[in-house]
Amino acid sequence: MQEKLNEIRQSVRAKLDAAAGSASIEDIRVSVLGRKGELTALLKGMGKLSPEERPIVGQKVNALRAEIEGWLERKSAELAEKEKEQRLAAETLDISIPGEAVAMGNEHPLSATLEKIISIFTGMGFSVAEGPEVELDKYNFELLNLPKNHPARDAQDTFYFNENILLRTHTSPVQARTMLSQKPPIRIICPGRVYRADEVDATHSPVFSQCEGLVIDEGITMGDLKGTLDTFARELYGEGISTRFRPSFFPFTEPSAEVDVTCAACKGKGCRICKGTGWIEILGAGMVNPNVLEMCGIDPTKYTGFAFGIGIERVTNLKYNVPDMRLLFENDLRFLSQFGKGRV
Numbered sequence: 001m002q003e004k005l006n007e008i009r010q011s012v013r014a015k016l017d018a019a020a021g022s023a024s025i026e027d028i029r030v031s032v033l034g035r036k037g038e039l040t041a042l043l044k045g046m047g048k049l050s051p052e053e054r055p056i057v058g059q060k061v062n063a064l065r066a067e068i069e070g071w072l073e074r075k076s077a078e079l080a081e082k083e084k085e086q087r088l089a090a091e092t093l094d095i096s097i098p099g100e101a102v103a104m105g106n107e108h109p110l111s112a113t114l115e116k117i118i119s120i121f122t123g124m125g126f127s128v129a130e131g132p133e134v135e136l137d138k139y140n141f142e143l144l145n146l147p148k149n150h151p152a153r154d155a156q157d158t159f160y161f162n163e164n165i166l167l168r169t170h171t172s173p174v175q176a177r178t179m180l181s182q183k184p185p186i187r188i189i190c191p192g193r194v195y196r197a198d199e200v201d202a203t204h205s206p207v208f209s210q211c212e213g214l215v216i217d218e219g220i221t222m223g224d225l226k227g228t229l230d231t232f233a234r235e236l237y238g239e240g241i242s243t244r245f246r247p248s249f250f251p252f253t254e255p256s257a258e259v260d261v262t263c264a265a266c267k268g269k270g271c272r273i274c275k276g277t278g279w280i281e282i283l284g285a286g287m288v289n290p291n292v293l294e295m296c297g298i299d300p301t302k303y304t305g306f307a308f309g310i311g312i313e314r315v316t317n318l319k320y321n322v323p324d325m326r327l328l329f330e331n332d333l334r335f336l337s338q339f340g341k342g343r344v
């Protein structure tokens with residue numbers, strides 16, 4: 001018996017000394033201590049021994065078992081450590097290699113202008129409202145005092161899905177939606193894309209963007225409109241810029257005005273950009289027509305309001321001196337990368 005134990009002891013020792021990987025340690029463990037292992041077989045065979053021999057042999061087997069378990073544990077820790085070292089050596093990072101530069105894009109000039117417009121108006125207490133680009137005739141025209149067959153619809157021909165559903169021609173339908181869903185005081189701007197059946201040229205595109213504004217409260221006057229737009233123009237183009245109101249017509253405002261700002265390029269002296277006038281038109285505005293208030297559920301004897309619609313491409317091109325609207329949509333990186341510090 002002692003011989004057999006010595007044999008097992010030596011063979012395990014030899015196998016452990018030769019073991020090269022932590023996986024083979026497990027094989028050794030199974031071959032000795034597993035259910036069908038050599039030492040387990042010895043324990044199973046103890047029944048054949050005499051009662052006097054049994055405890056002595058049992059003690060020896062258990063002592064060997066404890067010894068082997070200790071070896072297995074140490075060897076496996078040793079191998080695991082060695083394997084970790086090998087892995088670390090193989091994975092060495094050379095932190096002196098120059099990194100690959102991540103190409104940074106920059107904001108599109110239209111987005112930059114829109115962000116600026118939003119920050120100017122939110123600074124004056126406006127909140128931002130949104131509406132759908134696929135719009136109902138009711139909101140795009142009817143509730144804005146443009147009933148079916150009104151001649152002013154001609155200037156805003158658009159893309160129709162059917163008689164009542166169209167691509168919105170302006171952001172003004174958001175006015176109607178807001179008045180129907182909120183009670184005064186109302187102070188919103190609504191930026192977004194709009195659509196018209198226009199041919200593409202330097203100043204027209206079938207898709208463009210506007211930013212609508214609407215203020216409704218008791219006692220709102222044309223003076224409030226003028227003050228708001230003057231502040232906006234100064235914040236956007238700088239000190240010394242003011243606005244000029246020219247009488248105009250929009251069915252949804254009465255009175256209505258086309259609003260010009262001082263030409264930022266010549267500071268009003270007159271140049272090629274402003275065609276010698278010193279002024280540049282950037283938006284339409286007016287006092288909300290009482291008919292519109294009434295149709296949208298607001299009492300026109302109690303409340304008044306003003307509204308305006310800014311053309312964002314126009315404002316952008318004036319701000320950055322871009323001569324052709326198409327440049328904003330063509331996505332030519334040579335053009336776009338001029339608007340930021342980062343590389344495109």
Ligand code: DAH
Nearest residue numbers: 170253284285286307308309
């Ligand atoms: N919706 C007009 C357009 O697209 C612009 C406009 C003019 C909006 C006057 C307004 C406004 O809210 O009061 O031509």
